[in-house]
Amino acid sequence: MGKVTDAGFVKGFIRMADDGWNLGFHERNGGNLSYRIKEEEVEGIKECFAPAEWKEIGTEVPDLAGEYFLVTGSGKYFRNVSLDPEDTLAIIEVDDAGKMYRIVWGLKNGGRPTSELPTHLMNHEIKKRLTDGRHRVIYHAHPISIVALTFLLPLEDKVFTRELWTTMTECPIVFPAGVGVVPWMVPGGREIAIATSEKMKEYDLVIWAHHGMFASGADFDLTFGLMHTAEKSAEILVKVFSMTDKKRQVMSSADLRKLADEFGVVLPEKFLD
């Protein structure tokens, strides 16, 4: 069954898992990744599918009825994805009502899709609708410096957005909508999925306090780049705060407006006062 792992989107998914592991975003089984597979990509590998029984998703995603996703497995290590994709990954199909899923490929030694499947699918549903189907990747990681900042800064969208934007000039251009913050919640269920997908209506990056971050994007490069850029800015910020609690100089709202004009991005007014 070499065919599924030969597909371009599977190779891209595996490379992204390796990149996340190499950057230290995925201790043990930390983090998870999902990709909404294109129709033509499904056609190319369908003959390899062996559907298992239908199971409850744990939430409802009617706008994803009939869609297929490549996802990491619950309890699986990002470290092992490239070593054994058929053990660590699964392709799942969502039923006609958007309430059930079944595994059609992968997890050859048993197991379930990611414990964060409700959040992944609810985010996919929002992004599919709000980006006209452009966004296909949802990525959850445990980047060190972003998590560290959730012990220091107030857990407010505006505070995190301004701090990350003004720490590295690339940031307002890479994530012009800003960053959402979800307060600490028990992971793995419908409640945190609802809170996260509400923030995903506005942002492509959502921080989970004392836990990690979710990123949404059109492809693997853009989504990984988003996670990486925000974490890099957070790392600089952690270094600055390690030296002082007073920044000597920082970009102003007027500077942010100039940047937005020059690069043709729209920054929400609520972050510019």
Ligand code: 2HA
């Ligand atoms: O262990 O990251 O949020 C996987 C996770 C749960």
Ligand code: ZN
């Ligand atoms: Zn996590």
